[in-house]
Amino acid sequence: MINNYKAFLLAGGILGSASVVAQPPAGIAASSVTKAAGSNTKSMALHLPTGRLSYVVPSSSSARHAAAETPPLDGLWKGPLKMPGGQLEVIFRLMKLTSGEYFATLDVPMQKVSHLAVEVTMRADTVSLVATQANSHFTGLFTANGQQLQGTWQQSGFQVPLTLTHSALPIEAAAPAPRLTLPYREENVTFPNSVANLRLAGTLTIPAGVGPFPAVALLSDAGPQDRNGTEADFAPLGRLADYLTRRGIAVLRFDDRGVGQSTGNAQASATELVSDAQAALSFLRTRPEINLAHLGLLGHGEGGNVALLAAAQPLPPAFVVGLAPYGLTGMQIALQQHEAALRSQQPDPAQLAAAALNRQQMMLKIIRQTSDKSRAQDIVANMLRQTNPALDSTAAWSSAARMVSPSYPSFLAFNPIEALPKVACPVLLLYGADDAMLVTDNNLNALTNGLKAANKVVMAHKLPGVNHLFQPEPGQWPIVNGQPKPNFSPAAQDAIRTWIVEQVEKK
DSSP states (O other), rough: GGGGGGGTTTEEEEEEETTOOOOOOOOOEEEEEEETEEOOOOOOOOOOOOOEEEEESSSSSSHHHHHHHHOOOOEEEEEEEEEEEEEEEEEEEEEOOSSOOOEEEEGGGTTTEEEEEEEEEEEEEEEEEGGGGGGGEEEEOOOOTTTTEEEEEEEETEEEEEEEEEOOOOOOGSSOOOOOOOOOOOOEEEEEEETEEEEEEEEEEESSSSSSSSEEEOOOOOOOOOOOTTTBBBOHHHHHHHHHHHHHOEEEEHHHHHHHOOOOSSOOHHHHHHHHHHHHHHHTOOOOOEEEEEEEEEEHHHHHHHHHHHTSSOOOOOSEEHHHHHHHHHHHHHHHHHHHHHHHHOOOHHHHHHHHHHHHHHHHHHHHHSSOOHHHHOOOHHHHHHHOTSSHHHHHHHHHHTTTSSSHHHHOOTTTTGGGGOOOOOOOEEETTTTTTSHHHHHHHHHHHHHTOOOEEEEEEEEEEEEEEOOGGGGGGGGGGGGOOOOOOHHHHHHHHHHHHHHHHHH
């Protein structure tokens, strides 16, 4: 499934511009790097991890040589964006994938915007960052030391100078605990996915003692993520793995395709990712420390849907835990999130919201129903440029190419309810009441009703004050070095552990 579904949330007017009209985030359409060009779009396309870096370099050998010597883009690029009445910090996050491409997203913390998809184009020492959903465009030049990008931010007729300063990604800050203090065994592992002809790399944590232990394999949310599910300086899957292992449950977490030490192409639909989940289960079944009768899948967001799809196949898991999985079709999710964004951003949304939603629906229908993808790409690129005049033709064409790729239509057409009658194992569904990525009640009710039609062991909870990343309210965050740091909701952790233990004790 497409990485950038989360971008719909605030795409209607990020940074408070009332004239912003969002477009659907681009799906991953990775093309091979030819003539020094590549494209691909998971995380933060406006929340997720979400975008990919697309190199567009002049074909001359001198231009290619100059591009090759430009500073690396991995890391955080931060800067103060001066707006009427004050300023906002904008943060671009770029991470290089094993394919050589980059995963790029935008955060605006003061507006609670994260994981906005970003299209990145680089020509020699000039970098262009385009957030289509926000009608925003930054173009800058590297400074001599390669640690800053100096340029201009444009948005809906507004233009202002902006300097972005580089810093390293906070990899160590995301670690769940100091390595020397872990009260359990930790092992770096690799295992094959013979169906997709790739290898996945991850970490297996095993409780202290003899065993065998109940176990879960963790599945990340949409988009390419590392084994910890790292979002900025927060690693929800790493934290959850640490919590469960300390309490007697073995955990396998692994890098997504094309990320870290895992091979394969990062673009994959939810149905394709089922084979990764099955490969993880097969690997755990070879381990003597694991109790094969109590081996489950735990998925966050799209990962929850992947877990349910795997549970509908032969050799299913013993149980499934879904953290905010979809309950509606991709088309419904896209339209609902876009409509919610417009309503929250526009002071008088009636006419503008209706017009924007009509345009959004038209674009989605074109993508789904036009068999000639070249023609669909022309139409979508034209619509993107009409909506966002600041978007140059290259960026519009690249974004349109990703949107008409197989990944994006598969997201729009995905129906999470269809496979539920085949799911016979116990299922726990947890949602956050403050989830801004999904309409919680609609998705929770749809999945619960679909599962209960054929499965009597279904439990669903909506947790107060919890967001899509399963962080509690900021007032409950721990203070680290004098600053509040996000943590995984203690209520969610306890609910997961308690429920898994209950399933083990029943058998």
